[in-house]
Amino acid sequence: MTTMSAPAIGAGGHEAACDQSETRNLLQRIGDGWIRRAKVRREPIELCFDAARDDFLEERLPFHTHPGYRALDSATRTRILSAGWIIYNEKTVAIESAIVSPSCYDALDGRIPGLQPETIRHIVCETLVDEAYHLLLVANANRLTRTHRGLDDLRIPTFNLVRFMNREKAAYAEDWQKTLVHLATSVVSEIFVSDYLHQLSDCPHIQPMNTATVAAHRHDELAHSKIFTLLTETFYPALSPREQAFFADMLPKPIGWFADLELDIWASVLDQLGVPGAAGIIADCRPLNLAARSRLDYSRILGLSRDVGILDTAAGRDSFAAHGIAA
Incomplete structure (x- = not known):
């Protein structure tokens, strides 16, 4: 992959939008605090399994109010909740390994x-x-959950968040375009992921091991959200005008990808579990995806776009409006 073209002095056009020295100072302080903050440097989490507890929250299932799901016996619903926890974790793996880490290596x-x-x-x-x-x-x-719940053979297909990103990248010929598609997805994912983890991070009703796992993860992701916001404030002014316009057009797209209910994943999983009426349950939930974006708080994406100057341009505002997001 070739390096993106280096912009001429002032090519970014938004030097005043963000105070670069303050941004660098904040990044320096976050970096210096990593030794005290990072969970990887702490004592390991005690992974004790309590078979009597559910592994996941029912309200996080996209079909939790569906009559077909409510009519299932308790043992089947318990297995579905365990599968939900595995899916939840596998999505975090996809975000870390397929989205965020490659952008870090690009940097x-x-x-x-x-x-x-x-x-x-x-x-x-x-x-x-x-x-x-x-x-x-x-x-x-996930290893412990699979073992204790008899789900060793459960297979999780590719998430739409990753598929949509890769499909978008494939639509462009230039390496710099592919890099910016991936980067926009990383920025949006890192800003949203702490909210994605929040509900389970302090839930007293589910598997204590699961709550502790999510809480440790979210502790770091709160810092990562700030890091990727500051990195955006740093790289966006360094882009050429053409690259800035492309990134501005791209940034709203991953909001919808992240919000996707991943019903194709659930269709496969319910089928693997032998859940009766699974196809009808999933089909009935398909319309919910139309409003999935509205369930996300994307105010921080808008704030970042405003800070770097994306929303100062008609093209930037139009890019968000085209995805139903009022800027």
Whole structure:
């Protein structure tokens, strides 16, 4: 992959939108605090399994109010909840390994303008260490869940979040375009993922191991959300006008991808579990995807877009409006 074209001085056009020195200082402080903050440097989580507890919250199932689901026997619903926990973890794995980590390597390899300073490279390396720990954390949790619940053979297909990103990348011929599609997806995912983890991170009603796993993960992701916001404030002004316009057009798209209910995943999983009436349950839930984006709080994406200058342009505002997001 070739390096994106280096912009001429002032090519970014939004130097005043963000105070670069303050952004760098904030990144430096976050990086310096990693030794105290990062969960990878703490004592390991006690992975004790309580078979009497449900593994997941029913309200996180996209079909939890469907009569077909409510009519299932308790044993089947318990297995579905265990599968829901496995899906939940596998999606975090997909976000870390297929989306965020490749963008970190793009930054380290010099494929993203403005992210070459050693301070930034250092914090990107710390982020990669965090992400590797998160992968281990959820892999251990899923391994125990699969073993205790008899779900060793359950297979999780590719998530739409990853499929949609890869499909979008394939639509463009230039390497810099593919890099920015991936980067936009990483920025949106890292801003949203702490909210994705929030509900389970302090839930007293489910498997204590699962709550502890999610809480540890979310602790780091709260910092990552800030890191990726600051990185965006750093690289966006360094893009050429053409690259800025492309990134502005791309940024709203992953909001919808992240919000997707992943019903294709659930169709496969319910089929594997032998759930009666599964096809009808999933079919009835398909219309819910039309309103999935409205269930996300994307105010931080809008705030970031405003801070870097995307919403100062008609094209930037139009890009959000085209996806039903009022800027």
